[in-house]
Amino acid sequence: MFELSKEGKEFVKKELDRYEDRYSAIIPCLYWAQKENKGWISPEVIDCLAKEMDLPQSRIYEVAMFYTMFNKKPVGKYHIQVCCNISCSMAGGRELMGHICKKLGVTPEEVTKDGRFTVSQVECLGSCGTAPMMQVNDDYHENLTTETVDRFLSECK
Amino acid sequence: MSVVKRPSSVSQWYLPGIFVGLYHTLKALLYNLSHRQKMQTLDYPEEKFEYSPRFKGTHVLTVKKDGAIRCTACMLCATNCPAQCITIIASEHEDPSVEKFPIAYEIDMLRCVFCGFCEEACPVDAVRMGPEWQIPGISGTNFVKGIDFLAFRSQLKGGISSVLDDQERHGQGI
């Protein structure tokens, strides 16, 4: 059973009064809960949030399922999100993703056996000038080439 | 104006008519005795006449590849039937991909006028009019035939598979 930490509960209380409408706190609280639940939103997380925020589960579940940044499946320690939109695909984004998947030996959206990596294809990340690029957890990695990617993957512990 | 043709006097005599008739019968008898294979008559029931596929005879409930009957109990045949002789009782199937199937499908053969409307109405080719029409029975027999007779009677040799099968249907995305 997922249970929010103490400061998690304080955070939720603070967010509920921060906005004019209690519902606005759903997205920030989902972000926090996702961080505490190793990077993905499980039904238990939604149950716990619903009790904590006293909001209907279906509304929280709707928001969690709607937005792409809330992961519905377990993800690895490093969630590699490769952009394959227009400019990045012209700069070879998809080949890059194929290369990463082959190198890690994992299919997109799956977790590698050692639980370190998940590769997924995402839409435009607003960094088309520095194509091809990817986002790993919170930070952008731009102007990628297969060498820089390989070096990055080897550094990730 | 039309002139009535009267028969000639010789043909009105009694005996010549008999002999001409007997002559034709004997001629055919002798011919058939010598040419056994060309005879038109069939040695029923060992030989049976092959009706065309469009022949509207006793109904056949087709089956799916897995042996269950194809009918989904949608009642369109019962609705379209002018003699209202089809009664269907639908029920829930435990396999969610099948969902609905008939636990009882009965046709009252005495009421049925064999018009084929049910065959036309069926959206999934579940009921067809078969090539046979012999439904023997005396007053005591039950002429209301159920699924066992319509789908699995011996002449059907295990059931005739329907043109439309579930997997194909889903496969084509229709």
Place this chain on the structure above:
Amino acid sequence: MESKLLTEHYDKESFRTLKGYQELGGYEVLKKALKMKPAEIIATVKESGLRGRGGAGFSTGTKWSFLPKNDEDRYLLCNADEGEPGTFKDRLMMERAPHQLIEGMIISAYAIGSKKSYIYIRGEYTYPIRVVEQALREAYDAGLLGKNILGSGFSHDMDVYRGAGAYICGEETGMISSLEGLKGQPKLKPPFPAVKGYLKKPTIVNNVETLAAVVPIIRDGAQAYRKFGTEKSAGTKLFSLSGDVVKPGNYEVTLGYKLSDLINNEGGGLKSGRKLKAVIPGGSSAPVLTAEEAAKATLDYECLQQMGSMLGSGAVIVIDDSHSMVDLLSTIMHFYHHESCGQCTPCREGTGWLDKMLHRILLGEAKSQDLDQVLNVAKNMMGRTICALSDAAALPAISFVSKFRDEFERHLKEGFKEGKSHAQMHH
């Protein structure tokens, strides 16, 4: 003349901090604005001819004047969702000059009399969010926000709201729904946001660049701003240049600047040995321009409108002859299929249908009637939904297929150069 109204000091590191920003003339305009009457500010903005920089290009002054005249409390929302493929200018502005945006927003809030405003930043921009939040803390500490700003009696609160990954939240009412904690699905119009927006209160939603442009307008006055750009498209704009150019990046040029100049001068021209095939002038939802049209095009609202395209968010994507238009259109259709919010039937089912058809065309398993079918479906999706995403999906499909029909036909006959596996990986 020097056309760097906004990005003049972007290269200086200190411009991001409050102290650095104030040294270069920051927040002087705010002091000037607070002395002016709000109506006067709205008149100046309207007179300056400033039009929305986010994509619609609607005159900002006019939009502000739709607000009801009563004293009902109203909201100012900054649309920093920037989901339009090809656009990355707002990110640059937030990373390099958060205070410019904050100052512009305080002036705008003062003009429309709003006590609370939000900056809705897309969830993926974690670094810009940190920078803007830091800038907000500095502004609050310096008394530029909160109660009784600079002793002017006008008090205003500003907050950052982090989005969670949905292109549809770039649409005005989609963003409002997301701010209200619902799914980011656009709301029915009427009522328009200016009358009933965030929490059913009057709301003004403006793009980052639009709000930042208010600062030079109030500083130098409307006429000085009008000197830049053309008669109907006044001022300067940041263009996000990307694709097959030597130096992709953000460039601030006056409106009316020639597209070919932007590509060859600022962009450093095409990569060696390549020929220009097409240009997407205003982000993925702008109809594509062929090489000939691009040569004639100038970067302002009217000229691109006449050529059947639009300025949009100013994201110029250059496509040279090494890329297949079929592959690009399939990517765009996949994007819209993935991003449709699913409320209205024509868009929800239409984007899926277009995506599947384009994928089939990309794999070569299609006939030329399928191309007509794409046009037919796209035409019947447009103009029938709550928001413009169905138009944004249909317009590229129509422009790609009709302007590059021969390439599509050739593709159907010869199949895909890089072979099927490449295309399959697309899905």
Place this chain on the structure above:
Amino acid sequence: MLKCTINGKEIEVSSGATIMEAYHKLQEEIAYYCWHPGLSVAGVCRMCMVEIEGNPKLQIACNTPVAEGMKITNESEKVKESVKWTLDFHLINHPLDCPICDQAGECGLQEFYMTYGKYNPEMGDRKVKKHKVVDLGSQVVLDTERCILCSRCVRFTEEVTKTNELGIFNRGDHSEIGTFENRPLNNKYAVNTVDICPVGALTSKDFRFRQRAWYLKEFETTCNGCSTGCRVNVFHNQNGLFRVKPIYDEAVNGHWMCDEGRDIYKHINLDQRLRHSKAGAQQVPLEKALETAKQALKAAGSSAALLITAQYTQEENQAILDFFSNELKSSNIFYWKNNEETFEDFDGLLIRGDKNPNTQGLMNLLKEKSASGSWKDLKAKVESGQIKTVLVAGPEMLSVYPDLNEKVTVLSKTQTIWLSTCEHEFFDQLSLQLPVSGFAEKNGTYVNYAGLERKIQAGVKFVAEALTLQEIVSAFRGANVSKTNEVAL
């Protein structure tokens, strides 16, 4: 008031009304799915496009307010083409499993396909596969492939019952209606979502696969489940009653009805009915039973007692009370009040604790006859032997009378004539049982909690020997009640 013309017809609507309300008022034909008079406007199905003179773009009728002198049409070619395409968009991912769908025959997609549909489907690609036969709760089954995402059911659980069980999850054409895992759709108005679902996505478990919609006839009557008296439609054919749906009624139930009321058809069907009069466990011909009852009551005269429940129509109450006070000159009239403790409950919407349709009506009549006896008084008199003969106008809905057993054991000691619609093995302990017709088999009036008159009509007649109280009273007065066994179906 605003004036506008719709398809050439002049109409006047209140200001602020939308074009759809004008169409609704004019009963003019327009295609729509997500609009519902009892719910908020969603404007998502995009079917109700209309062309307004002077406006190049088609507008949706459900959200566009009427302006003075507006000329509106939805019969122009442009609108028909738009509706045809929007319907096609609805159908491209639809499973087309009409053979196994309960909604066939009354499905919105079929209905508008016939008037606007294009007859050659152009979508050759693979349809989106979603969850079928999803168990949403005790009453409702969901099929997300048939669902056209009009969000009526979601708005219902949000605005009417405010229980928020349903939501639309995921995005784009993979969106699906559903509930969160441990919060099934189990509120007391769940089956209303089945009524307002324009397609076969939400189907009722109770009615699942039991009958085809086009085999059912319907008649309008009032629900006798509780004292609210909702206006309902009862669906039936020769095999029995099958389901009950609400009818819009401004004064009492609006567009909705509760799930308990949906089971009121069950006790009318033959399997639960008392079909013949019985003396003890022995079946007795009707005439003989009536005769013995008449003699017993006449013999007891003023010492005969009447125990009456509030389950009968006003006319029936009047007849039986007059018979007792005028003919028998007896004032032993006792009112049987059931589940006293929850009598005054009210759930805020439609369900009331008082499970009798005509309490108010009976109270008025009892006050006239100034009879205030209750069950306790009758019980005392029976045990003390003062009363030997009791006529019981028994309850029609046995399920809401938990104290049935106690009454029967007490009354089995004396000579009791029990009038009942349904059969129950307890009644065999009584000296005489007479079959009485149910609410669906008689004309009459109920008076609901607020004193409003609620009409019921005789839609069917399943039990030939079942009489109404008026017929029984006229039989006691010697009229020859020749009950032919014609049965009206």
